Amino acid sequence: MKLLLDERGDEVKITKEVVKAAAGNHRGAAIMILLLDKRGEEVKITEEVVKAAAGNPESGAAIIRLLQDKRGDEVKIIEKVLKTAAGNTNGGKQVVELFLD
Secondary structure (H helix, E strand, O other), X not given: OXXXXXXXXXXXXXXXXXXXXXXXOOOHHHHHHHHHHHXXXXXXXXXXXXXXXXXXXXXXXXXXXHHHHHHHHHOOOOHXXXXXXXXXXXXXXXXXXXXXX
């Protein structure tokens, strides 16, 4: 992703689907950091992005923490997001704890 943004950045559109896919990726935290740092103004934090992060079993808590730190007002904790976090058997506990903080 870094190479793609560095080499062809003007051609790469950061859509809601790209951000959602990054949030659900097992290396999502690193990808989200890259997207926020390089193209932050294009990164929209939708409920689907937060839901994808909450359900990410490997890096969900790290992504939620990152989103809360960088875009806290955009991280909406709605019922669908809580259900997804509660159903995340690997990392859901940490995600819910972050929501409670």
